[in-house]
Amino acid sequence: MISKNLTAASTKPIILGILKQGNSYGYLIIKKIKELSGGKMKYSDGMLYPVLHRLEKEGLILSKWTLEGEKRPRKYYEITSLGKEELLAEQVQWNQVNAVLDNFWESKTSIN
Amino acid sequence: MFDLEKSIGIWLRSFRKQRAYDEGAIQEMELHLRDHIEDLLSQGYSEEEAFGEAVEDFGDISPIAEEEFANIRVNTGVKSILFHAMLNNYFKTTLRSMMKNPLSSFINLFGLAVAIGTCMVAYAFIDNDYRIDRFHENKHSLYLTTCSINREGSVVEYGTTPAPLGAMLKADFPSIDNVCRMKSNSAIVRYEDKVFSERIHHVDPAFLEVFTFPLKWGLSNSLKSNSSIILSEKMSQKYFGDENPVGQTLKLLFGLERSKMFEITGVAEAFPDARIIDFDFLVNIENVSYANPDYNFNNWTEEIDATLILVKNEADLATIKSGMSKYKEVQNGIDADWPIQDFDFVSINDLHLASGRIRNDISYDATLEGRISLPIIAGFLLVLACFNYINIAIVSGAKRLKEIGLRKVIGANRRSIIVQFFSENLMLTALAALLGFVLAATLFLPWFASFAPVTDQFDLLDPTMWSFLIAILFLTAIFSGLYPAFYISRFQAVQIFSGKLKFGNKNLLTKVFLTLQLALTCVGIAFAIIMAQNSNYQMDRSWGYNPKQILYQYVGDASAFAKLEKKLLEHPEVLSVMGSAHHFSRSQSPITVHLPHTQLSVKELSIGEGYLENMGVSLKGGRWLQQDGRGDLDKILINEKMAQILDFQNPIGQSIKITEQSYDIVGVVRDVHFNDFYSDISPTIFSVTEKKDIRYLTIKFKEGSKHEVYQALKDYNTELFPEMPFLGGFQEDVWTGFYNQLKVQSTFSKVIALLFILLSSLGLYGLIQLNLAGRAKEFSVRKTLGASNLHLAFKILQQYAAIFIISVVLGAPLGYMLNDLLLDMMYPGPRPSGLSGSVLAAFLLIFILIAVMLTQINKVIKANPVEGLKTE
Numbered sequence: 001m002i003s004k005n006l007t008a009a010s011t012k013p014i015i016l017g018i019l020k021q022g023n024s025y026g027y028l029i030i031k032k033i034k035e036l037s038g039g040k041m042k043y044s045d046g047m048l049y050p051v052l053h054r055l056e057k058e059g060l061i062l063s064k065w066t067l068e069g070e071k072r073p074r075k076y077y078e079i080t081s082l083g084k085e086e087l088l089a090e091q092v093q094w095n096q097v098n099a100v101l102d103n104f105w106e107s108k109t110s111i112n
Numbered sequence: 113m114f115d116l117e118k119s120i121g122i123w124l125r126s127f128r129k130q131r132a133y134d135e136g137a138i139q140e141m142e143l144h145l146r147d148h149i150e151d152l153l154s155q156g157y158s159e160e161e162a163f164g165e166a167v168e169d170f171g172d173i174s175p176i177a178e179e180e181f182a183n184i185r186v187n188t189g190v191k192s193i194l195f196h197a198m199l200n201n202y203f204k205t206t207l208r209s210m211m212k213n214p215l216s217s218f219i220n221l222f223g224l225a226v227a228i229g230t231c232m233v234a235y236a237f238i239d240n241d242y243r244i245d246r247f248h249e250n251k252h253s254l255y256l257t258t259c260s261i262n263r264e265g266s267v268v269e270y271g272t273t274p275a276p277l278g279a280m281l282k283a284d285f286p287s288i289d290n291v292c293r294m295k296s297n298s299a300i301v302r303y304e305d306k307v308f309s310e311r312i313h314h315v316d317p318a319f320l321e322v323f324t325f326p327l328k329w330g331l332s333n334s335l336k337s338n339s340s341i342i343l344s345e346k347m348s349q350k351y352f353g354d355e356n357p358v359g360q361t362l363k364l365l366f367g368l369e370r371s372k373m374f375e376i377t378g379v380a381e382a383f384p385d386a387r388i389i390d391f392d393f394l395v396n397i398e399n400v401s402y403a404n405p406d407y408n409f410n411n412w413t414e415e416i417d418a419t420l421i422l423v424k425n426e427a428d429l430a431t432i433k434s435g436m437s438k439y440k441e442v443q444n445g446i447d448a449d450w451p452i453q454d455f456d457f458v459s460i461n462d463l464h465l466a467s468g469r470i471r472n473d474i475s476y477d478a479t480l481e482g483r484i485s486l487p488i489i490a491g492f493l494l495v496l497a498c499f500n501y502i503n504i505a506i507v508s509g510a511k512r513l514k515e516i517g518l519r520k521v522i523g524a525n526r527r528s529i530i531v532q533f534f535s536e537n538l539m540l541t542a543l544a545a546l547l548g549f550v551l552a553a554t555l556f557l558p559w560f561a562s563f564a565p566v567t568d569q570f571d572l573l574d575p576t577m578w579s580f581l582i583a584i585l586f587l588t589a590i591f592s593g594l595y596p597a598f599y600i601s602r603f604q605a606v607q608i609f610s611g612k613l614k615f616g617n618k619n620l621l622t623k624v625f626l627t628l629q630l631a632l633t634c635v636g637i638a639f640a641i642i643m644a645q646n647s648n649y650q651m652d653r654s655w656g657y658n659p660k661q662i663l664y665q666y667v668g669d670a671s672a673f674a675k676l677e678k679k680l681l682e683h684p685e686v687l688s689v690m691g692s693a694h695h696f697s698r699s700q701s702p703i704t705v706h707l708p709h710t711q712l713s714v715k716e717l718s719i720g721e722g723y724l725e726n727m728g729v730s731l732k733g734g735r736w737l738q739q740d741g742r743g744d745l746d747k748i749l750i751n752e753k754m755a756q757i758l759d760f761q762n763p764i765g766q767s768i769k770i771t772e773q774s775y776d777i778v779g780v781v782r783d784v785h786f787n788d789f790y791s792d793i794s795p796t797i798f799s800v801t802e803k804k805d806i807r808y809l810t811i812k813f814k815e816g817s818k819h820e821v822y823q824a825l826k827d828y829n830t831e832l833f834p835e836m837p838f839l840g841g842f843q844e845d846v847w848t849g850f851y852n853q854l855k856v857q858s859t860f861s862k863v864i865a866l867l868f869i870l871l872s873s874l875g876l877y878g879l880i881q882l883n884l885a886g887r888a889k890e891f892s893v894r895k896t897l898g899a900s901n902l903h904l905a906f907k908i909l910q911q912y913a914a915i916f917i918i919s920v921v922l923g924a925p926l927g928y929m930l931n932d933l934l935l936d937m938m939y940p941g942p943r944p945s946g947l948s949g950s951v952l953a954a955f956l957l958i959f960i961l962i963a964v965m966l967t968q969i970n971k972v973i974k975a976n977p978v979e980g981l982k983t984e
Binding site: 025026027030043044045046047049050051053065067072073074075 | 136137139140141143144146147148169170171172173175176179180518521522523
């Protein structure tokens with residue numbers, strides 16, 4: 001199980017990463033995170049939304065309501081170019097953290 | 113039993129309690145939960161289990177809400193609303209929605225523009241009025257001396273003062289810096305071949321110091337010389353064109369025998385438009401004695417047009433006022449007939465607006481009706497345009513329900529919908545204000561200035577005007593936009609999408625607004641009709657005599673009269689020639705009649721034999737006057753008004769005292785209007801002119817020989833008095849100014865009524881069109897089921913019948929009363945009575961309303977029901 005703090009810190013790059021693969025809406029995003037982490041990252045689903053709204057406010061993602069036929073309306077999120085840049089920056093940072101940590105677990109490679 | 117929908121409802125409610133969420137966010141959460149439940153259901157969970165699982169996974173609401181709070185800063189200040197209004201995308205939305213409904217947008221835009229334009233004209237008028245004579249640097253320390261005199265029981269304040277006062281004031285009060293006396297009379301001014309009768313101001317040399325009239329050429333202190341004359345820019349143009357006339361000589365003729373040469377020593381710069389006190393020619397006041405050798409500056413019964421004092425310190429005025437009683441005593445001792453009760457001082461700054469109560473002062477206030485009626489008219493038009501906007505906005509809101517619903521679903525809260533609609537309105541109003549200003553500057557104001565005392569251009573550098581325009585803009589935006597914005601925004605998205613919502617048609621307020629609007633229109637139409645009726649009435653009103661076939665001329669003295677009379681009597685078309693000291697509409701004297709208990713100020717007309725008879729005045733009792741022959745010099749005629757005031761059982765044979773002499777009344781004549789109908793008939797006596805006092809010549813000529821006799825008279829004048837201007841004309845033309853004013857009033861009120869009609873029929877047209885568009889389905893169904901055209905028309909009319917009737921019932925009497933008040937201020941005498949104007953207005957309004965309805969009914973009847981049924 002991944003700690004709460006680490007989960008919170010990684011939410012931003014994860015969401016941006018998911019949206020980079022394609023537009024999506026809240027429920028699908030969280031489903032995807034759960035899938036990808038194999039249940040190791042435990043969220044309360046609701047916590048995702050304040051993050052999404054904050055990212056939108058920061059201009060990293062955009063939202064758009066769509067009405068498709070008779071289905072429910074959905075609020076789709078889309079990554080902006082600013083968001084993509086941010087994702088790259090996050091990637092660099094996480095890699096740096098990873099590199100630092102690598103020094104300590106030398107021989108032991110981390111397995112699941 | 114577990115009820116999923118109910119449970120979701122309860123869960124959502126706990127979200128709503130958290131103020132962090134707007135409707136859009138809550139919708140998003142709801143969709144999330146529903147998606148999750150759906151997934152779980154498909155995995156075989158029961159509804160209850162699925163709901164429980166989904167809610168648990170979603171987590172506690174309050175920590176989420178706290179997170180969300182960090183994202184939101186609630187800001188409801190004006191600044192943020194404005195910020196939203198200006199910078200958000202609403203400008204685009206506004207344009208888009210305007211393009212979608214071009215007709216309603218045009219009606220709104222045009223209506224508001226016209227109303228705002230009218231407001232700007234009213235502003236210009238009032239602003240101009242408040243600037244009158246306020247450009248003088250000394251406006252706060254320069255005062256006109258006034259005196260109050262008790263006349264027939266009421267105390268009247270006069271702007272004229274006893275002649276000796278000025279010199280005494282200056283000698284007695286060290287706190288008075290300067291005194292300036294003014295007296296104007298007319299003289300004939302001659303330069304080479306240019307000869308005109310002009311208004312000459314006799315003033316103290318201080319005139320150009322106390323007033324701010326800068327000179328274009330010459331020296332302002334030159335008036336110290338008795339033979340200097342200073343011209344206004346206009347007069348300089350008239351006599352000399354663009355040339356500098358300083359150093360040239362003008363000849364002034366005071367009467368026929370007295371003439372004097374004056375050297376031009378200055379020309380004033382063009383006067384500001386907002387002025388009443390001005391001059392054409394200035395000469396030193398000493399010249400009064402030259403023009404009129406009888407005039408004595410030391411005589412307390414002699415009047416002077418104005419005694420102005422310039423004080424060093426405004427606080428000294430109280431001291432001066434309390435020191436005035438000694439003059440009062442002196443005056444009362446000498447002129448016991450009209451004892452002055454009190455002296456007062458009115459600053460030049462306040463004089464124009466105070467002129468309404470001060471008689472015979474150097475300023476006047478002819479704009480009171482305008483100051484009252486113009487803002488009322490402009491205000492009415494603005495209210496009308498706002499009602500149009502509100503009604504159309506509410507009804508067209510129905511067309512935009514889906515948009516509102518969708519915006520609510522995607523996260524707009526009520527506030528942002530209000531902001532959206534309000535900023536649309538603000539944008540439209542701003543456009544309208546711009547258009548209105550352009551309309552006012554290019555069309556309304558120049559037209560208005562062609563007959564009203566106002567400049568024909570806005571002062572674009574006047575910050576007050578711009579503030580006024582912006583204030584009007586916001587006022588209009590708030591008044592017209594706030595209610596529709598709140599009204600439209602209150603609907604819930606759910607109601608909208610479920611299609612249960614209907615509004616607009618049944619809105620009570622829409623009905624009230626429409627009623628008020630039509631009532632105002634009725635007032636407007638009544639205004640025009642009653643004004644036109646009044647104009648016609650006043651034009652047809654008898655003057656009390658027959659001005660046709662009468663030609664008059666100011667001849668100046670008896671010898672000139674005799675020369676002209678001799679020539680004229682030989683003319684075959686001339687019926688008779690009369691000489692008189694006074695003349696109807698041109699000259700009369702104010703005199704005092706002594707009665708046993710009181711005294712009366714009356715008008716005296718001194719006339720020659722046959723004058724009244726030839727003028728077509730009718731005798732009510734007694735006999736006419738005869739010149740010289742029968743010794744009628746101590747006999748008089750009086751008019752009906754005078755007879756009424758005297759209240760003798762039979763006035764004929766009675767005698768009354770005028771100054772020191774007693775006169776016998778030999779007859780009573782019917783009332784005659786010497787002046788226009790703005791002024792009431794004065795008590796009048798007619799006395800005999802002695803031959804030596806003749807000033808006027810009056811000709812009665814044969815019918816149809818109008819131009820012939822006129823030409824002959826002018827020719828005789830040129831022949832006999834080549835140096836004199838011809839000062840005369842047809843008697844029927846003496847009221848031209850008054851009639852022109854009547855025509856202007858009539859035209860003005862018609863234009864106003866047209867605006868009212870235009871705005872409200874446009875508004876009604878737009879409203880009905882939107883309304884019927886909403887009922888297209890209903891009408892199509894009715895048609896398909898075989899409703900007759902008449903039945904359809906009836907169905908449509910039915911909705912508005914009550915509104916029409918109430919508005920007419922409200923508007924017609926209101927229009928009558930308001931007009932009555934206005935006319936009462938303008939015309940003291942009789943005017944067309946009765947309600948016919950208002951009734952006519954009511955019919956006209958109903959006719960217009962039905963015409964507007966018919967165009968729409970026609971559309972409904974012609975429409976293909978298939979199309980109507982297809983619409984959503």
